[in-house]
Structures are given as C-alpha cells and as structure tokens.
Amino acid sequence: PSCKVFFASDPIKIVRAQRQYMFDENGEQYLDCINNVAHVGHCHPEVVKAALKQMELLNTNSRFLHDNIVEYAKRLSATLPEKLSVCYFTNSG
Numbered sequence: 001p002s003c004k005v006f007f008a009s010d011p012i013k014i015v016r017a018q019r020q021y022m023f024d025e026n027g028e029q030y031l032d033c034i035n036n037v038a039h040v041g042h043c044h045p046e047v048v049k050a051a052l053k054q055m056e057l058l059n060t061n062s063r064f065l066h067d068n069i070v071e072y073a074k075r076l077s078a079t080l081p082e083k084l085s086v087c088y089f090t091n092s093g
Helices: 045-057 067-077
Strands: 014-018 021-024 029-031
Touching: none
Parallel strands: none
Antiparallel strands: 014 021, 021 029
C-alpha cells in the first residue's frame, strides 16, 4: 500500500525513453515532465558517453574516497556563493 502506481485506472507501461520523451509498449510518445530530466533529457549522447567512460573505469558510489569527488566539489563550489562552500553528495535512487 505504500507504493502507488501512477495512472492506476489505466496504467502506462514505459519501455524506453529518448531526450524529453518516454514511449510506452505500443509506441505512444509522452512528454516527460516528472523524471528530473529537463536539463539534458533521457539518453543524451554526451551524458551516455561520459557515463560509459566512467563505468569502464569505476562504478561505485561516493562512500569511498576518490580524487574525482574532490575535484568536482572544488569546481562546483567555485560557481557558488561563499555560503555554499560545502558539498555533500547523495543519490536519490
């Protein structure tokens, strides 16, 4: 009961996505407005390429120390006001 299905009366079975669209099992196209992809979309070629490159090297979470986490935090905090100088990386999934 704590896990709700969207569109329970007429469920949608999404089988793939490309850019800002998701597609159901019948090929129907839907504009994705809820999956936090508005900034780059699903399957963006540059994001896929960067993810593949990283996964070929190392695929883990941020509980382990790694120079890339520190470098990313430095680059990110350099773009923010001084008050926002601490980075704490998490994952929503």
